[in-house]
Amino acid sequence: MSDLLANLNAEQLAAVTLPDEPALILAGAGSGKTRVLTTRIAWLIQNGRVSPAGLLAVTFTNKAAKEMMTRLTSMLPINTRGMWIGTFHGLCNRMLRAHYRDAGLPQTFAILDSQDQLSALKRLLKSLNVDDEKYPAKNLQYFINNAKEQGLRPADVEANDDFNRRFVDLYAAYDVQCQREGVVDFAELLLRCYELLRYNDAIRQHYQHRFRHVLVDEFQDTNVLQYQWLKLLAGFGTQNPAAVFAVGDDDQSIYAFRGANVGNMRDFEHEFRVRHMIKLEQNYRSHGHILDSANHLIAHNARRLGKNLRTDAGHGEPVRVFQAGSDGQEASWLVEEIRDLIAQGMSRSEIAILYRSNAQSRVIEHALFSSGIAYRVYGGLRFFERAEVKHALAYLQLLENPRNDAAFGRVVNFPTRGIGARSLEALQDAARQYDCSLAEAVAYVPGKAGSSLGAFVRLIEQMRAETRRMTLPETVEYVTNTSGLITHYRGEKEGQDRIENLQELVTAAQAFVMEEGFGLDALASAIPVGRDGAQAVPALADGDQAQQVLDPEALPVVMTPLVAFLTHASLEAGDNQAQAGQDAVQMMTVHAAKGLEFNAVFITGLEEGLFPHENSAMEADGLEEERRLMYVAITRARERLYLSFAQSRVLHGQMRYHVRSRFFEELPETSLKWLQPPAQAYGGSPRRQQNESGWGRDWFKKPEDVPYSGTKPTGGMDTGNGYADAKRQAGSGLRIGQNVFHNKFGEGVITALEGEGADARANIKFKRHGAKWLALAVAKLDPID
DNA sequence: GGTAGACGTACATAT
């Protein structure tokens, strides 16, 4: 029985077993935060303090939510699927689906991701003939999201000048457009759900009665609206509020740019009269020098709740610091250090390379690639964000809701059907005139344009009819074929990859229906009845929501497999690379690294202007946020930490010269090991002298070993080197049977070789992309073992 | 009406 509590330290134990009252847990990096949160849930359930249906736990990322469910399943024999554990967006979506009518939404509302939102805004600005020089869609997007994150509708936003008034008007027009099209953006999910709870007494009271415990992860990253939502849900100010258990770390607040408000922690403490505040300061992750560095650094921030991490682990290795002449040298040094680590037996996936912005990854990728070190880059274009996948999803969205103008506009002429800009303009005019959706406006367009448009609408209708009795994977496959997408890409020279992604989408649909418990034979567009033993659907069909919400065990599972899949695609953009699971060095931004840990961590590009980023200087609290970001980066490391900066680097196609980051002056000198004399920084002065540990490798003596001398006018990593690489490869003896690594296709094996010199070609069978002929003069191949 | 190529411009972090 007490198994759950075994191996918790005193602080953790106290947190897990707190009474049913508001609590704030200040959990330092690596202090077992997730463990405390999940053990708390398990303990509450095991001791009968709450039923699985009576608690709600919310996180920010899908990854964290999944992790929580996995751990919970391993602690208790319960099915977590029906539980209210998820992200803010996921949980709000779920509530909105269950109460779509009260929320004023169509049952099958679609979710816009940031990209979709931006194009919706561009469309709006165009239709209103707004000068996009003066009112750029991006600024408008920022304005709207910012307002929504504060819980403000257009009428609530104060506009003190004409310029701002225009923004407010556009915000209002955007909301009207979304409503007409039946789409909802990320911020709207939260705001709409908040309003649902706020203005509908029956629903609010239902959830307030139902959730006796509300647990919040990463509380420091909540925005104003999320906090308000939590207060409503937890019945703040009512007779019988839920116990809110908030876990967070003010030192790790790094999302101010998307509305995170660290002040929520203080507000929570005061408003909820928190009597239980527990600090988890015992760090189980990092060696001493690493932790000292983190503590020293973060002490430079003024506004903190105050916390100091301690560890029982020894000092470990000092933090290695490298000053490179250029970004290319920095990358070469990384490669050498990583080789050493691998030689010492560290697995690649335990090594992470972190950087401030995604653009920095390329030079590093190139160096790793040339050295044949497998790597994986997080971020960038993810699976569900790819153009061809989005096209297929747009067709699927039209099956659910033909009024979705975003989806309609995306594919009405893709593949091309003779519906050009002229026809579309006529269609948009008609839609405006009759105040209807594009699909409905088709009837008003005369002539040839009208008939081509009509044919498209009939195509969609036909697809809807034909897929009525299909399962989700069948529907996806049918749509990719019948839409003409596959045929279209077959005719394109780079089309094969896109076709494979479309096939992958079918596979993803198969996996999805299995994982989500729909099963392989569930119809795509039918609401499953009795799933998870839930009986939520019939009540909804009656239109009697009160009945449904009064049943505390009812799980509002009202999504059809297709709607659920589309939702999944919007809320979880998926992974970006095929080689998951492969033992590869991990590359990502510091933001993306939050919540993760690695044996060895490289923090690169530690230069003024980059990290701290130059744009941060413009924001209030900007520098402190950068420092917290650096704190997050440092505390990712368990055993080894490496810091590097380059005096020159190619950025946006231009050579830039940087001074090393001020953060170096904020780290404890005794924990650092400079790998060579800290030379005169550009425009700055050296603070440090050589320390006792001596110099590292002398990189400056062997410029010929450095793939990037930084002398090229542009980044140009693909130019020039290709042919030289090919010669080197030819010389290095590629042979049949040889395993190779390709940047794009991943691992493969050579099955044939042909031609010589510039004509040399190899047939390679790739694990994930099938067989391909690649010209050695062009393809970048590296032998692997 | 479709399409390929040239040109200009911008670009931090992300559910």
Add this chain to the structure above:
DNA sequence: TACGTCTACC
């Protein structure tokens, strides 16, 4: 580098 817009030409 990557994407939107413009232009020439089919």
